[in-house]
Amino acid sequence: MSTRFLDACRALKQRGRERCVFLVIGLPLVFLVVVPLFLLVLNSFRDIGFGEVAVALNKFTLDNYITAYMNPRTWRMLGNSIVFAVGSMVVAFVLGGVMAFLAERTDSPFRRFTYALMFMPLIIPGMLQAVAWVLLLSPSIGLVNKLWSAIGFGTPLLNAYSMPVMWWVQGVILAPLTFIMLGAAFRRMDPALEEAAITCGAPLSRVATQVTLKVILPAIVGVALLQFVRALEALEVPLLLGLSGDVMVFSANILLSITMRFPPAYGLGFTYSITLISLTVFGLFVYQRVVRRGERYAVVTGKGYRPRIIKLGRWKALAVGFQIFFAVVAIGLPVLVLLWASLLPAYQAPSMEMLSKVSLKNYSMVFDRPDMLHMLQNTALLAGVVSVCVMFLALLLSWVIFHMKIKGSGFLDSLAFIPYAIPSVVTGIAFMVLFLAFPNPVYGTIWILVIAYIVVELPYGTRFTHAGLLQVHKEMEEAGKISGASFWRVFFHVIVPIMKPSLTGGGLYVFIISVKYFSIAAILSSSQSIVLSVQIWQLWNEGGLGALAALAIIMIAGLSVLTLLGGVHRIERIVG
């Protein structure tokens, strides 16, 4: 009797702890997500101007919705947005997915360099990548097209201002995310399932589609969802390539309504944002349907595992060809154009005349900034704290959702994902209004950026940890619990070590995007909390393409040196 009573007490205590964790994550999330979302929805029904984004019950109007949704152009814009997002997602999947497979599951000869290669699109600012492709593929001045016509072809090879090129450029920008997420999933695969299929006589193609693909389905759907929403929200490619090609998308129109119109049309911008959020919620619904029976994907059990390396044999040449194609076309060509641009005071096509104007002035402009050290310290602090906090919270959240299975955890998952769909500029304004509403020591410091970035980047973290945790069987933590380990002991000594590939890969990704995130920093940072992304924007304003290209080349050179010094093994180890 007393034993049963003690067991019941223990179970109650355990349940209580789990609920406590649920509330510790849930309450701040509710506050930091629901309030901005509420501000957005409420103000989409108001006619407001400067300083009037607030929780106020006046100036109500339906004009924003009438203007936005009674206009046939809006529906064309919606079509453009979806076509652009789906196309970019497919390109990113092909590029990032194949590279991840080659690096993680095959004996491809250049697999070690793949890691460094895949990080390059991540560190080059998106607007710079878009401009580089204009300089390569513009029908008038594109170097590739000029070369094409020089060898006798009349019409340009490709038009930079067309949807297929937009897919390509956005796909290259998104490919690193696919690579990191799918790479982590490939690494955790249990070969027993594949070997069983092969033993039963299944051909490799059948093993790939019926076993491999199905096991990493959560990772695939997670990446697809992230990339679809990321492409919907992307600005650089639609603004630099889409506008000139008459391809208007929602994200560009939101930015136009909120920051480019004078005076701004906040209500209209917020109304358009609601469409983006609705699309995201739909995507999330699909994702949750796919992964609702999580245990089907559990391949990491207590029995030990080691993914089988596939020998490519005669396919090796094709694999190497694909890697070279990616290195030369997706990375090499834009980097070369940027290198050339970084050496000139103002970009002109390569010629003997322009060779005489080559200088390192743009590079000195990058280094010659009095607040450089302060800015780098702020950026390192911001990105470091954000990446650690995001991955810790994301893992807790995934654990609550998939292993504790507390009622309402699906709602929590949706809540954590919604900020990803809110355009950054809207999030920035919402956080400003929120933190101005009550006395706090955070506003105006780097810590408001930390909080905002954690909320905005948590969806990245959860996609990494969801995909990872779905592959981990519950028996691992149950073994810990049975052995008498406490809640946190199981978390830190069982879950965290198993999830290390997802945590480090996700952490690295979150770190890099924290360095690049601009729209929120533009609104929430101050002269005391200036960060690199704001500096990039200032360089763009002051020195334009040349100065910014110089900064990108410095970053690429740093990564290359790290690779040559053997750092690639470290990168590989960190990611894997």
Add this chain to the structure above:
Amino acid sequence: MTRTLYVAAIVMAVVVVSLSACGKPAPQPPPTTAPAPAAPSPSPTAKPSPTPLSPSTSPLVKPSPSSPSPVDRQAQLEAAAKKEGKVVLWSPHAKIATKFLAKFMERYPWLQLETWDATGTVLIEKLVSEARVGRHSVDVMAMEEQGVRLIPKDLLAKYDWPSAAKYPSEALEGTEGLYMRDALAFYGPVYNTKIVPPTKAPHSWQDMADPKWKGKTAVPLDADEAPLMLAAMWGSNGKLAWEESFAFWREVSKNTKPKTVKGYSEPTRLLGAGEYELFLWDASSIALQAQLAGLPVAFASVDRFPAAARIKTILKNAPHPNAARLLVDYITSTEGSRIYADVGAYISLNPEAAEALLNRQMKETGTKLYIVPTELESMENLKKSADFWAALLGI
């Protein structure tokens, strides 16, 4: 558990509503019209007029009843600014400002200059939102006049602008001492001189609608003030020629099918690289800076260009009011305005800075400007212009 979260969400929303309600009341929106300043002449020959001194509203060095001499005033201001130790400048081009303020920093090495750089919209939004809850972190703002007119008046400090005595009277006309016009920027078509010989470049605004430009032009998405500026320039007696302006832009759009681009800086660089032959609407400061960087770009020689003033203003609740005054006094001084005009590629309104680069260039080329009267840039007109622009570009 879901119910707990729903309840939490409602509680949070209620808390935020209550907290917002506890904040200070929102300031009144800016007036949609303002007293009309006569168009200040860009000519440096305009006669300077004495400017009445307005009493200060900030806790700072006040002019004594016996009006201290300029030397005494300066000494008092410096002593007070030294105690403050810092000045904060917000501007869409604040980092550029640090370049032209190098001399200022040399002169006052004990003063720390903090700058903040963002688009005009973000700057104003942040300023107004912070002010609503009684938070004041900025001393001086430098921007287009169109921008300052969207800031509630009660956030701006009245100042006597001692340097204004050297400027044409229009520098302060209609500003109530809340800000000062110290420079101009104009807008118009810019072409690539390497591809288009000067004889083939547009010689009038109507030339821009020539079908020969089809597929060779670009127009900025964010130039939504363009229809208004042309309507003002082509109007008469304070009336806007909306129809003429709208018809012009429709014809240009129909005949040349311009590429829509974002902003001014990058399209100007791409124009120089040969991506387009004619950029239909560029800002003088951007085009001149591109020229100085060696790009083959030049303004087309149309009859007149619409222009808008650049202003400086001190915030009413500036945390460092004396340092703020020291800063604006320097920027509007002969030395400061000359450097400001050269670094920012503006036309200085200070007659003593007539040697500034763009002032000289204007004089040599005989470029004529039309300064858009501020009362025509009302909220209603800006919106009408923006709506037309959005429809024209298919947004």
